[in-house]
Amino acid sequence: MSTAVAAPEEPTQEIKGRSLTQIAVGRLRHDKTFIASAIVLIIIVLIAIFAPQICRLLGIDPYELDASAIDDSGGKPIGPWGGASLDHPLGVEWGTGRDILARLLYGLRISLLIATSATILVVILGTVFGIISGYARGFTDAAIGRFMDLILAFPFLLIVLALSGALTQRLTALGVPEGNASRITYLILVLGIFGWPYLARIVRGEVLSLREREFVESAISIGASTPRILFREILPNLWAPILVYATLLLPTYIAVEAALSFLGVGILPPEPSFGAMLSESVQYFTLVPSYLFIPGTVLVIVVVAFNLAGDSVRDALDPKAAK
Numbered sequence: 001m002s003t004a005v006a007a008p009e010e011p012t013q014e015i016k017g018r019s020l021t022q023i024a025v026g027r028l029r030h031d032k033t034f035i036a037s038a039i040v041l042i043i044i045v046l047i048a049i050f051a052p053q054i055c056r057l058l059g060i061d062p063y064e065l066d067a068s069a070i071d072d073s074g075g076k077p078i079g080p081w082g083g084a085s086l087d088h089p090l091g092v093e094w095g096t097g098r099d100i101l102a103r104l105l106y107g108l109r110i111s112l113l114i115a116t117s118a119t120i121l122v123v124i125l126g127t128v129f130g131i132i133s134g135y136a137r138g139f140t141d142a143a144i145g146r147f148m149d150l151i152l153a154f155p156f157l158l159i160v161l162a163l164s165g166a167l168t169q170r171l172t173a174l175g176v177p178e179g180n181a182s183r184i185t186y187l188i189l190v191l192g193i194f195g196w197p198y199l200a201r202i203v204r205g206e207v208l209s210l211r212e213r214e215f216v217e218s219a220i221s222i223g224a225s226t227p228r229i230l231f232r233e234i235l236p237n238l239w240a241p242i243l244v245y246a247t248l249l250l251p252t253y254i255a256v257e258a259a260l261s262f263l264g265v266g267i268l269p270p271e272p273s274f275g276a277m278l279s280e281s282v283q284y285f286t287l288v289p290s291y292l293f294i295p296g297t298v299l300v301i302v303v304v305a306f307n308l309a310g311d312s313v314r315d316a317l318d319p320k321a322a323k
Contacts, residue, residue, distance in 0.1 A: 024240075027316040034312035040305040048112050051105035060088070062106045062272050066097035082288040090294055094284045100291070103272035104298055110273050111302075114187050115253035121192030122199055123246050127238070129196065130203025131230050135211055141204075148197035156194050163190075164265045180271050187260065191253055199245050206241055210234050240317040247313050251306030258299055274299045 028034050047054065055061060069083050070076060075095035077083025082091030082100070090101040133144040164186065171182040210216060211234070219233050254274075260266045261275025269276060274295050281292040 024313075024316040028312060031312050031316065033308055034316075037305045037308040037312065040301070041309060044108065044302055044305065045112070047105060048109045051109050054105060055102045058089075058101070060099040060102040062098060062102035063270055064098065066092060066099070069097040070095065077288060082290045084290075091288070091290060093280070094288060094291065098270070100277075100294060103277060104295060107272040107274050107277060107295070108298070108302070110184070110267060110271070111254050111257050114184060114191070114257045115250050117188045118191035118195065118253050119246055119250045121188065122195040122249060123242060125192065125196035126199025126245075127203055127235070127242060130200035131207055131234060131238070133200065134204040134207025135226075135230055135234065144200075148200055151194060151197050154194070159194075160190055160260060160265055161263065180267050183265075183267060187257060187266065191256065195249065195253075199242070199249075202241055202245060203238060206238055207234060210237055244310065244314040244317060247306065247310030251303040251310070254306070255299070255303055 066088070069078055069085075069088060069092045071078055075097075077092050077094060077097075079085060082094075083097075084091040088099050088101070090099075090104070092099055093103070129144055129148075133141045136144075164183075167190075168182045168186050171185050172178045176182045176185050216229060216233055219229050224233070257266060258273070258275035258278065261273045262279045263275075264279070266275050267273040277295040278292065278299075281288075281295070285292050
């Protein structure tokens, strides 16, 4: 009599759950748009960081006046394409002979410095006020809400233009070095102060939902302090909208800084910036079009790369996304 031999049981494979961060990273690794834009951004940031070393390696200087590269009569660059040559790959400025490539590299540093610092300030202020407003309710919520409405009611462009001289002088009196240091500080403060209410409203809306969740009620029931509930329990659940907003805000501030420099509120010459180069190039556009197209193209590439990366991060952090 034969006995049937039982087939060996196959080991059950354990199904592991994935956190939102792991899901987002997995999505970004397969997102070709994000990978391409991230590569461009890494190159841009490295170029901005090592701009002085790159200029020394190429033998160019953003402040050096090259009289041999311009015409003695009217300051017109000698040669085609704005005086492009082996010594000046992208040409030289009209009237000064300063190298455009070197000024682009240094202008990129200043634009990224202002935009990054202002974005960090917006994230800090918007997150703190948004969490407090959404969790506190009552008088505190109403007071912060009206304060945000007051800031948003001011016409941003007119305020920036009108207060530029007075506030930069005030910053100088407080110890900030005179000149471009005070102007950079002024731009960072103005962009940060007028920008945080938008993020605060987003954070407040998220906190209103999170405060009713079980983990917050559990923390309250065991007697956790309010700061711990706000910054140890609620804040970790807000990184997704904060990160998305920051990645989309940074390129906006790069463009805003260029626009303000174009209007004369930004960096003082001879310090280079995108807006200043665009402003100076307008009067020579019909004679040397490349002087306008080169900084304009670089500005478009930087802003588009940041926007594409921000869109990819937003899609990756969306729990309802199908990909």
